[in-house]
Amino acid sequence: MKAITYIISNPVDVSDIVSLILDYITLGHCVCEDVMFEIKVILNELIVNAVQHGNKCNEYKHTYVTFKIIDNFLYVSVMDEGSGFNPAKTALINKNLDCVNNLYCDHGRGLVIVRQLCDKIKFNKCGNKVSIIKNLDVQQPKDV
Template identity: 85%
Template structure:
């Protein structure tokens, strides 16, 4: 499959773009409802971050969502035209939600959630582009 890119011009487009991507995934692949829900959360969090935090809701700036499916894995890249952020500090890969809730009042939890739902997440150096990989097969819960 070739990669498909959508351009987001304003926050109103977010729901439409997420729906288009989910429709594409479900039309060509048999994907469990739980996995679809996880993908919806991932897409919403990443795109909202790009539009609200990255582009600061500036109508002159765009966000770009590119996705493709290879061998039952979903690859997604979300990029904004903002200055980026310190992803090493904010994403806090070794912290859980309780810890993040205590540190951040109104932001910071989205990336922790995305990190838990993805198989892999990677940011570019300046922090205005994030790429994720998500297995489309339902995974067995990990024993804690």
Template identity: 35%
Template sequence: MNSVKIEIPSEPAAKLTVEKALLEALQKHSYAEKDIFAVRLATEEAVVNAIRHGNKLDSQKKVVVNFSVTDGRVTVVVCDQGEGFDPAGVPDPTDPRFLEAPSGRGLMLMRAYMDEVIFNEEGNEVTMIKTRSK
């Protein structure tokens, strides 16, 4: 399996390094546009969450992204050096009370676009899996 590891600093623009490598791998394996859109969006949300909420933009901390792309499926693991969080404690952004909140939609999009989204117990590492669309 062809696995790629990328370490980025805790700056929002650094996510582009991950995006570029991931897009290349997805295109190489001829994934459909809608799969590429899904994986790209979920990964961006996970990486931005790791940078902003996990590492709190601390320049001393890194985000590590591991991904593997095969003909059948894509696995992306995003790990930060923050304290972790409880995904169950994140409010539902579609609740009318939160519909106009400017943030809080990343996790929901990750779950909507990937087949599996699994956090480690600590809550500072997420594994996302998407199977190629038929």
């Protein structure tokens, strides 16, 4: 599959882009509802972060959402035109949501949630682009 890129300048368009990506995934792949829900959460969190925090809801700045599927893995990158942030700070945050709640109050949980739902997450050096990999297969728990 060739990569597809959507460009968002209006925050209102986020849900439409997420729906388009989800529709594309379900057309070509048999993915369970739980995984589709996780993908929806991942896309919403990453795109909203880029639009709100990266671009500061500036309609003259764009958010670029690129995705492709290879061998049942979803690859997504979201890049904004903001100045970025220090991704190392998110690596220091304990994955415990109570800790994040105490540190950030009304924000900061999105990336913690995304980290839990993805197989891999990576930021570019300046922190205005995030890339994730998500396995589209359901991981069955192993019998002990």
